Amino acid sequence: MAQIFKNLKIRYILKSLRVRFFIIVFATGLISCLVMHAVILDSYEDRAVNVRSTEVQTQLKILANHLIAYNYLQDTSSEVINAELDMLANLYDGRVMVINDDLKVVKDTYNISQGKIIISEEVVNCLKTGQRGAVSKFDKNNGYIEMITPIIESQLIQEKDVSDVGDTGVVVRGVLLTSVSTDTIETTLDILGRRATTLEVIIVTVILVFAAWVANILLKPFNRITAAINDVKAGYTDQPVSGPNYYETEQILNAFNALLKRMKVLDDSRQEFVSNVSHELKTPITSMKVIADSLLAQEEVPNELYRDFMNDISHEIDREDKIINDLLVLVKMDKKASGLIVTNVDVVNLTESVLKRLRPIAMQRNIDLTLESKRAVTAEIDEVKISLVIMNLVENAIKYNNDNGWVRVTIDADHQYFYIEVKDSGVGIPEDCFDHIYERFYRVDKSRSREVGGTGLGLSIARSAVIMHRGSIDLKSKPGEGTTFTIKIPLICAGNKKQQ
Structure with missing residues (x-):
């Protein structure tokens, strides 16, 4: 039982709009902090590596010029150059190798590969294919920057046809292969990372409190609505x-x-x-x-x-x-479930059979009851309910008519609907009664209704039957000038229906 209660409580909490809003705000802030942390540190690392590479490359180019000036590739005994190489290696906690155009290491600040042949794609490209620019490659896993710097010698090239005019060309005499440690960059990144983490914890805590506060403030109107609805439900x-x-x-x-x-x-x-x-x-x-x-x-x-x-x-x-x-x-x-018993019905014959039953009532007051059909009409309708509609409308037209008056029923149709118009020469209906005549037990003239035996339910029945067919009923009337009811019903029933 306790487990079931716990599951229901968890489900209720997860369905709470307040909890969901809190989670969304908090998650948005947390993800933003994490993304900013990663982006800023990565940007700093890329920037620091680029600055370090540019700085070292500048010094390596100067050193390359010194190598040519001191002819170091042929004679490595120069104390000045060796001091510069060792100083550069120590300054950046790295390693410098001087490679001549035969791919032989003439100097290694680590004294490991000196005298050996170095076969490297980057070195070969730099020497053999005429690549002149310096190349830098950052190895993040091992924590170093590898740089290849060409040792370039300028030469004066004489033109064949003009003896006094020449052009200056360059020749790659060797390569400086340098590895520079990035430990200082990584150390700085660790320090920044710890500070950023501390700041993120503070920011996330603030976001946590802010999300709870905002969720509570923004959802207060919903609480008021719930309380008001509960008051209405309780009957207060x-x-x-x-x-x-x-x-x-x-x-x-x-x-x-x-x-x-x-x-x-x-x-x-x-x-x-x-x-x-x-x-x-x-x-x-x-x-x-x-x-x-x-x-x-x-x-x-x-x-x-x-x-x-x-x-x-x-x-x-x-x-x-x-x-x-x-x-x-x-x-x-x-009853919505009652539906319609729909069949294909000849509307003209149906109307004629209803009028046949009402003519004796009309003859008692010498009222002329006629039917005019402009065309044959067959429709998918509930025959019983439409009979009630016609019966109630025509019976009212007879009851609330004058002696020696008339009632005309007209049937027409188009490609989508059929129309039944019931028009009389009766007493008419005041305009202020139009909105109430379909209400149950409503009577325009109560004394006359009792006299003629009306119950006040006929028009309500007629309107309900028409609406069940997805149709409409329209009224036009003036006191003393008669009344016209027009019903409009689809030829094909599209509502809830039950075929007979």
Whole structure:
């Protein structure tokens, strides 16, 4: 158990934004220090080697001139030259060998190779191929710089055709092969390295403290957001979260506040819906209770009165049944998993069959109900749900119409959508009601709705069914001039569907 708790704690720490931010800042500083350490020391080493090489080469060139002047390659007895060679070797803790043009060592400050033949690619190139420049090579592993310096003699070359005019040429008479120790450079590098390490430890410590401080400061807004969200979750407040934040946290707060607002709207809508459902279901029951009490309070009630009261009770039961059925339809449409039962449907025939069932209701008020189809339309739709859409729109157009009025249903389509327009000559809808007519139990004229038997759920059902088909529903209306509903639905269903 302790091991499991430890693993969970480690996982939590690694997932913490504060820990990750701290690690990133600290690692960035540490890597920067290490890179600077390596770059600076390497740069110093390269610079020190180049300076040492240039310095020694300058002295070797002067020494080479002295060798020619004293004819040292033929006679090595010159005490002056030998002293210069020993002094140079001792000064740089190195070794100097003088090699003539026969590759023979005429002088070795170590007295090891004197009189021997030296065969070296660099020496041969310097003597035989006319290479004139000095060559330096740094051997870092063994800690020395090897330099090859040509011993050059100038000669006057006479022209063949002009006896008094000549040109000066150079001839390589030998080579100075010198090895210079870099121990002093390495010692200096060690000292610099230790000082740099000490400085790095100090810098890394500062970075460590700075990273912890910055991580804590920068993440404070997130802590405030978390605390505010926890207060909302616990029910202590439902007010929008605010405070001084960064741009990123402002985006989070804006999204959260928008979600909070949406939740409040949904909660208010739910409470209003429950209240409306309770009221709508209670009204028929209250009416039946009043009728029943009236019958019970009277003695020897005539049969005609009993029949009238029973008809009223039957009417209220039918009204209650319609409300319950509409609520069940809405509940089914609200379930995201219900999906659509999609088939290829002839929209014109479907609409005609719905209108056929509604014409008797229209004839009771002498309302002319017509269908106009501009073309044959076949679409992938849920036949039952689209029937509900057409039924509710046309039924409302009949109920909220004037006697001797008209209702026209028009069907059209293009290459992507089909359109059903339901237009009437009814009482119309005020513009300030447009945003509410799809709300459940909302009625524009409540007294008239009760009179015609509406539940206030029809348009909500129609809109839900249209949205499930990824379509849209549009309203145009003016009071006293009638209403036009236009639904637009894709010919090919692209949503969540279930083939029959």
